[in-house]
Amino acid sequence: MALSRRRRQSGQDTPWYDDEAGRLVRPYTISNGRTRPTAHFDLMTMVMATGRRPASCQGPDYAQVLGLCEGPVSVAEIAAHIRLPAVVTKVLLADLVDCGALTARAPAAVSAGPVACTDRALLEAVLNGLRKRL
Template sequence: MTVRRLRRQGGEPWYDDAAGRLVRPYTISNGRTRPTAHFDLLTMVMATGRRPVSCQGPDYAQVLRLCGGPVSVAEIAAHIRLPAAVTKVLLADLVDCGAITARAPAAVSAGSASRTDRALLEAVLNGLRKRL
């Protein structure tokens, strides 16, 4: 998918300082709202080193640059300033073409032996109270 950068007569990109880029998010994902793979906001993704043939364009390149090390879906969405739903579609495309791998966050079972330490939680609460 290639996203053309709209340009004014002088060759300047169509940006509005207050609104940001003028290309709507649904055009980046070709109108798709559902990714082909499941992603949680905490899912960790990382580049495999493979250069995708089918997933090209500035948005895919930007996502791949961010995936040099393990990074969460939420962090990527924040960096590229796109809604999480659009980011998940881009990431699913990159997973489908083998350019990135994704790992879901580990689930914590209800009867887990690693209980929350009350003293730690109280120390965090006290620290927050001092800062506020």
């Protein structure tokens, strides 16, 4: 009863989310217990929706991921937005790539230029700042 009261007050309609407790469904339930995606993704892999909505990839989690992928977005960003572990996010993304709803590519490499010099003074200042905060 407290869950439905909290849900009504916050305006959320989903029964799988509680304002205080967060997501009520365990992350690996979403991926059906799978921990290995069928495609290779690292955290910087860029994914983008193709516009296809196949019947095999239906459900609120797939819809949420597809909504985030209207433009190129990294795997890390998607995992942060949907608040799931990266490995579960990779399984969902692999499902969407397998059914043709997403495309994936490695991020473009950026050259450092002719000579990449490291400013020692800058690095020491950053280190000192981190030491003060920690």
